[in-house]
Amino acid sequence: MNSVKADNGASLLEVEDLAVEFDTYGGIVQAVRGVSFSVEKGKTLAIVGESGCGKSVTVQSMMGLIPMPPGRITSGSAKLKGQEILGRTVVNGKEIRGSEIGMIFQDPMTSLNPTMTIGDQIAEPLQVHRGYSYKKAFNEAIRLLEMSKIPEAAKRARQYPFEFSGGMLQRAMIAMAIACKPSILIADEPTTALDVTIQAQILDLLQDLQRETGMAVILITHDLGVVARMADEVAVMYAGKIVEHGMVDDVFYRSAHPYTLGLKEAMPTNDPSLQHELKPIEGSPPDLFSPPRGCGYCARCPYAMQICNQRQPDDTFLTESHFSRCWLHHVSSPNKPDQLYFKEEA
Amino acid sequence: MRSTMWIFILKRLVQGIFTVWFIATATFFAMHNVPGDPLLNDRATTDAIRANLEAKYGLDKPVMTQYGIYLGNLLQGDLGISFTQENREVNDIIRDHFPVSAILGILAVIFAAAGGVLWGALTAIYRNRWPDYVIMFLVILGISVPSFVVAAISQLFLVNVNGLFGTTVLPVAGWGTVLHMLVPAMVLGLGTMAYLTRLMRSSMLEIISSDFVRTAKAKGVPPARIFAKHQLRNAILPVITVLGPSIAAITTGGFVVELVFAIPGLGRYFVQAVQQLDYTVIMGTTVFYGAFLVFMVIVVDVLYGFIDPRVRMEY
Numbered sequence: 001m002n003s004v005k006a007d008n009g010a011s012l013l014e015v016e017d018l019a020v021e022f023d024t025y026g027g028i029v030q031a032v033r034g035v036s037f038s039v040e041k042g043k044t045l046a047i048v049g050e051s052g053c054g055k056s057v058t059v060q061s062m063m064g065l066i067p068m069p070p071g072r073i074t075s076g077s078a079k080l081k082g083q084e085i086l087g088r089t090v091v092n093g094k095e096i097r098g099s100e101i102g103m104i105f106q107d108p109m110t111s112l113n114p115t116m117t118i119g120d121q122i123a124e125p126l127q128v129h130r131g132y133s134y135k136k137a138f139n140e141a142i143r144l145l146e147m148s149k150i151p152e153a154a155k156r157a158r159q160y161p162f163e164f165s166g167g168m169l170q171r172a173m174i175a176m177a178i179a180c181k182p183s184i185l186i187a188d189e190p191t192t193a194l195d196v197t198i199q200a201q202i203l204d205l206l207q208d209l210q211r212e213t214g215m216a217v218i219l220i221t222h223d224l225g226v227v228a229r230m231a232d233e234v235a236v237m238y239a240g241k242i243v244e245h246g247m248v249d250d251v252f253y254r255s256a257h258p259y260t261l262g263l264k265e266a267m268p269t270n271d272p273s274l275q276h277e278l279k280p281i282e283g284s285p286p287d288l289f290s291p292p293r294g295c296g297y298c299a300r301c302p303y304a305m306q307i308c309n310q311r312q313p314d315d316t317f318l319t320e321s322h323f324s325r326c327w328l329h330h331v332s333s334p335n336k337p338d339q340l341y342f343k344e345e346a
Numbered sequence: 347m348r349s350t351m352w353i354f355i356l357k358r359l360v361q362g363i364f365t366v367w368f369i370a371t372a373t374f375f376a377m378h379n380v381p382g383d384p385l386l387n388d389r390a391t392t393d394a395i396r397a398n399l400e401a402k403y404g405l406d407k408p409v410m411t412q413y414g415i416y417l418g419n420l421l422q423g424d425l426g427i428s429f430t431q432e433n434r435e436v437n438d439i440i441r442d443h444f445p446v447s448a449i450l451g452i453l454a455v456i457f458a459a460a461g462g463v464l465w466g467a468l469t470a471i472y473r474n475r476w477p478d479y480v481i482m483f484l485v486i487l488g489i490s491v492p493s494f495v496v497a498a499i500s501q502l503f504l505v506n507v508n509g510l511f512g513t514t515v516l517p518v519a520g521w522g523t524v525l526h527m528l529v530p531a532m533v534l535g536l537g538t539m540a541y542l543t544r545l546m547r548s549s550m551l552e553i554i555s556s557d558f559v560r561t562a563k564a565k566g567v568p569p570a571r572i573f574a575k576h577q578l579r580n581a582i583l584p585v586i587t588v589l590g591p592s593i594a595a596i597t598t599g600g601f602v603v604e605l606v607f608a609i610p611g612l613g614r615y616f617v618q619a620v621q622q623l624d625y626t627v628i629m630g631t632t633v634f635y636g637a638f639l640v641f642m643v644i645v646v647d648v649l650y651g652f653i654d655p656r657v658r659m660e661y
Binding site: 063064065089095096097098099102103105107110111112113114115116124125128129160162173176177 | 560
């Protein structure tokens with residue numbers, strides 16, 4: 001399947017300085033304000049952040065799922081295997097959507113067509129992208145359902161979405177998204193609408209399928225538990241920017257941004273040795289109609305300094321793969337809180 | 347088709363028979379309470395003739411007995427003899443004139459449904475752009491202008507067109523060929539089409555922004571296929587729901603158009619009968635129309651099941 005190899009050291013997907021805005025009655029909303037990240041083959045990148053931070057818009061803009069107008073990609077690039085995909089639907093003669101990149105969504109109950117059988121819906125990308133006959137595609141759909149661990153797949157393929165439970169529907173969605181063996185699967189809050197036991201099963205399934213197919217996964221979530229379980233790399237987003245990025249252990253155990261710290265303190269834990277009260281992050285995210293001049297988090301940040309309000313901080317690399325976008329990491333910062341991780345002095 | 351579906355149809359038919367019985371009963375007693383007397387005209391002069399006529403129609407018997415006779419005849423499919431037209435059974439009137447009304451009505455319904463779905467989908471796809479504005483303006487016109495005005499204007503238009511070509515392109519009135527049917531059917535279906543367009547537009551707008559359409563886009567399905575396979579079938583459901591009542595509106599509203607275009611349909615007899623207090627014709631046509639509409643609603647319900655699998659399960 002890898003007709004084009006990403007052999008020159010470049011990543012499978014490379015997103016550079018992506019910015020997206022929307023025209024609304026209230027003015028222009030700058031939903032994504034310069035986001036860069038890369039995804040390696042076979043790895044999982046988690047994008048974490050609260051509602052409205054721009055994480056869904058980021059991936060939907062790559063997939064061309066943003067209605068334009070009112071949406072607009074104002075800058076940036078996204079290169080899949082070295083080829084630009086923003087504003088395009090085909091690279092190297094292959095359709096991006098559904099073929100190179102598969103996508104699953106938050107609410108499986110509403111994300112499937114109620115008047116089409118599950119099998120037909122899974123068969124559809126195969127008919128569209130691979131030119132399979134209906135029969136061949138339908139048989140492949142049954143095999144995909146089996147792969148997604150749906151019992152009695154042949155019978156289930158002839159049923160309609162309303163005959164499935166939420167967890168089953170999400171399995172069907174996954175089967176549909178991986179039908180054409182995409183190199184990347186984008187999972188936009190895949191477990192948010194499901195109850196906890198089903199969540200675990202769906203995450204297991206995603207991991208199994210990733211191992212079998214070698215695809216990369218971009219996982220969008222606000223659940224740090226899901227991140228810890230699934231991710232290789234984590235990007236923490238806030239107010240349309242990535243504020244911290246690193247390997248999962250870096251971000252969890254060597255958190256270097258006050259927002260990441262705030263998220264961790266707001267996360268419940270079942271470790272009795274870590275008994276602490278959940279601490280919500282006070283306040284609300286900044287108004288993206290007129291984004292703050294300085295750091296987006298400064299109004300809620302317990303360590304905010306004067307400069308935070310006035311100028312954007314730069315990315316400070318703590319290790320080669322771990323950076324934080326915070327003034328506290330500046331060489332001349334007077335304050336180095338104990339809870340945060342700082343670059344070790346050489 | 348599942349066997350449960352046949353049970354569903356059977357159930358609806360039994361319900362339908364009750365509905366028709368209710369219509370028949372209500373009409374019968376309503377007619378009895380209408381002031382006036384069909385035999386009180388110039389022809390029924392002497393008391394002897396009057397008594398004979400009353401005996402013939404059973405009008406000398408108590409009301410409940412008459413009701414019994416009426417229901418008994420109805421069950422045998424005998425709707426009686428017209429009071430005002432010589433030697434004409436109501437059955438004959440229906441047999442002669444209903445097919446004309448039915449063809450006109452069916453054409454109008456097809457025109458209204460096809461037009462409504464098409465224009466509605468178009469306005470939704472081009473929402474807030476000029477095709478939307480133009481069509482929605484015409485829709486408001488179609489809803490608010492009464493059909494006899496549209497009928498008259500279209501006749502005037504036909505006269506001018508025929509005059510322009512110096513030959514009869516489309517006949518202005520009358521009945522007989524397909525050409526006679528086209529314009530009256532359009533006029534008859536226009537109001538319903540406008541109504542269905544609005545319905546389809548709002549339904550389509552909802553579907554366009556739905557999650558499963560986004561899923562289809564994420565799968566890379568081309569727009570034409572998304573429209574045909576994902577949007578249309580789901581957006582059309584509310585339109586089908588109101589199609590039953592729409593058929594009622596069109597068939598009963600047909601008499602105005604039939605009158606203007608001089609079409610020998612049943613609607614004209616229906617109205618004439620009311621004016622002349624022709625008991626048997628009024629009751630016969632009312633019950634017949636009622637039965638026809640009940641049947642059409644059942645047909646629409648079954649059709650709905652074919653399109654929406656969720657409904658099929660409830661059969």
